[in-house]
Amino acid sequence: MGIDYVLFDRLVELSTRFKPAGRSLMLGRQKFPIQTKFRALYEKSLEQHGIAARRFDFLQEDGYAETLLSKLGFGDVETMDFSDYEGASVLHDLNKKPKKSLENKFDLIFDGGTVEHVFNVPMALEGLFRMLKPGGRLISANGLNGWYGHGMYQFNPELVWTFWKRACNCNVIDCRAIPVEPNDDFGHVEFQDPALSGVRLRLKNQIGPGRTYLYYEIEKTEDSHLPDFALQSDYETRWNGAANAGKTRLDGKTQSGEILTTTDARS
Template identity: 35%
Template structure:
């Protein structure tokens, strides 16, 4: 659990125009940035180098948090709240926090639906669930790795709105990739020798309510399929074929159809990825963060 180079840069950019307010971290979060890479973050975000190591509370306060509490199932790292997120949280913690940070905690908890429901209950209306969770390359790190489709499907449930979604590598010299919008796919290869994580912001829908039941989520691809089967038309932007979706915009004749048939699968997958995600440098994120907000139009499913 902890804040990497890229996740620190992303939350610092987010905090420029969004108040962290009363903040809760799931687990005590360490900052895991090698010393030689701290200077760029320090100069870009006016941070003291000492804030980029150790536990994250001083950094979050500098970024605008009015208070920072940590929650864990054990007090071995001197957390503020000792709670088991696989069980419903007591009502005294409902509607209490403006921001909940989940930087590598949920993948270690078997009962993820309960974790998500607890986060929903602990957030104030409109509050932000800021996650950074493993996508691929983290075999045996935790109990789960999460498809990016998980986060778009959470938003499709109507309990949260997806504001930002980035794919980030573990390498400091790597780039990040911003999602352009909802993409519903049956499958996609995203293989790398690097560890890939999803960083994003889901905000609590002010109209949603939840007290006794768990948040129920259906995969967004099948929501679209069911709507089509009923003859309903949603505005969900979907590529329905994982192999050919990236080429759909150029399907104008037999030649293109033949090209789609014979282009190697890995090339098709790569084309899809670059259609769905925008490659960004450190400076791109720093200068234009708000422009990478996820764009979509989706009917609530509650």
């Protein structure tokens, strides 16, 4: 696992508008190698976001990414992994519910491609929710397309809106496709909530066949909560529409006898 140029660029942008006050957590001990073919773009990204630094300022001798995250203002970053083979400071199996001592502890969780390697994805997502503090942010970058054979799964933006937004009542701040190659013809594609249109997202001809991240940023709030279940947006829209239609009579009353307004009867 490693933070490549396009994820570096996203983290630089994030650093200009979010500074965690408390603990930060990196899933897996990510490495930060400079990609030689994109070396000029690192300084361009820093300059664009008003950061007076060079790419080499963020490197550390063992090649890992704690220095990068710390110097960008994300604090002293702790690392979580299944084992300590790479020196992780917090040991936890994301297939399982986190222990109480980890709940509501982190202001920032960075998932730079870990959840795609976890078999029990629902439990992993629930665990990330539990570990985030209200006001905390989860930054995730996992495979959307082109990562065949890399992990157990590739993900869809529908998951972001269905689980994090509607089921958990978190704020979705960003949800986009990011090609691994910054010069890819398709570029970044921002995804809106399919529930707004009631129609599934159409990704054909919007994202390329090459390796592409599903990158998203969510914020847990005081009103966020874990759901009993999650429903895909277009099905939920149809089921709710059918249920509402079934309650409407030609005489403008619901089955319970409640009088509808003129606007209600038409909607």
